Amino acid sequence: MTLHADLSVQIGSFALNAGFDVEPGTTLALLGPNGAGKSTALRALAGLRPMSGGAITLNGRMLDEPGQDLFVPPERRSVGVVFQDYLLFGHLSAVDNVAFGLRARGQRKRDAQVEAAAWLDRVGLAPQARHKPRQLSGGQAQRVALARALAIRPDLLLLDEPLAALDAATRIQIRAQLRKHLDDYEGATVLVTHDPLDAMVLADRLLVVENGSVVQEGTPVEIARRPRTDYIAALVGLNLYRGVADGATVKLDEGGVITTAHATTGAVFVAFPPTAVSLHRTRSEGSPRNTWLAEVTGIEQHADTMRVRLTGTPDLLADVTTAAVAELLLSPGQQVWVSVKATETHTYPS
Incomplete structure (x- = not known):
């Protein structure tokens, strides 16, 4: 379930060029300012943004290689996505939202609902199984979206600013819960965020992207201790x-x-x-x-x-x-x- 990505995307005058690997059971965070190309990278991995070059391989299977005119559509990729706004179906209950992907893959309705209910129980939302999205809090909606993405047992999980829509108090709780679910997930995970705390807590490795290019890569500790750009220094x-x-x-x-x-x-x-740094009215003497x-x-x-x-x-x-x-x-x-x-x-x- 190893992801190998060599992304090349051209959008007008903006160019994204980023390469990275993600091993099974690990989380890579794409960290960078707005407009850096993070979400573009995520959409390219999902098959929602055409690439101009490069290649994407997941678990030995080529998903995208423009040079060879090869493209696997999103629905045929073993990829689960949690979007920033969750994009739950408003007319469906929580359990039906989670069952949607299973049904789309041909599973019988009853079997899909049983499995979906088990996933909701796993994320602590069994009592809310019949609630519609409008009846859920932001944190609950996020967990439904996560359960929906994981229910199809994808080889790759993509998270686009998964905590951005939450208030500060809820974010602390959901961040800890999300870390636990990621620890239990056996596939590769790519997380997009501009929040350094989300990246430091949730990811095993960080890839810092600025202006469409990778400027630094390493563990959270390495990045925090040895920043290489003003943006990263300000973050840490x-x-x-x-x-x-x-x-x-x-x-x-x-x-x-x-x-x-x-x-x-x-x-x-x-x-x-x-x-x-110490501040003084007069020039400091001594050591x-x-x-x-x-x-x-x-x-x-x-x-x-x-x-x-x-x-x-x-x-x-x-x-x-x-x-x-x-x-x-x-x-x-x-x-x-x-x-x-x-x-x-x-x-x-x-």
Whole structure:
């Protein structure tokens, strides 16, 4: 049930080019900003978007190869899809929605309903089996859509922003339940999301897509620890810079110099969290620090701290307490000294 995808899709001036493999029992998340090409990739895998090149193979079976004029239509692919808006049939009950795919594959009505009821029980919705979609909460509708996709026992499961339609409180609960169902699923799963938490919790590997191209691939831990683009750094909450290292000194591409804890040479990334940044009214003295003057451009609530945006050489984000904001009288336009200990920085090859 291994998926091998070499996707090439041209839509007007936009081009998607992405290649990846997904092993049985694992989940790959396509993570990226809006317009990056994530949903285009998902629709190509489902057979809902024609490819201009490349190939898709599932469990040794070729599904799509434009160069050989080969295309397997969606209904003949062993693929289950959960769309962002779930797309449940409004006139059918939950159990009939789940049974729909089974009936479409030729199963007798009674047998399909018995199997569908078992799937609803598996996702905790046996009491809602006769409810219509309008009688279901968002989380319940999501689970019906998941049961419908899994009931046909697909070799490949595709999830398009499966938690996007849920409120924050419901998302926490459904995310945990979805992870359990994915752990039990034996096929390959491809998840599309722009939410880093969904990707980190649900996926075994991440494929980061920007402007139609793959910019980074790895485990959630690898991606979070070593981001390679500003988009990823912002998602995982790190200050990220490119530069050239000469020993423990890195000359940054955007200007400025940062001293690191470990010596290296050549092109590198330097990263550190906003919590590693200290703000001061006057230049900080004492232990070796990276210190420079910066101007406050914005202050906003961030979790249980205040996130301060600063322009300088280089620009950066700092997370400080509410008390620190009051003590320093921070406001947009104010100049402050920023400092970062060398031991708080993380350097890796670019």
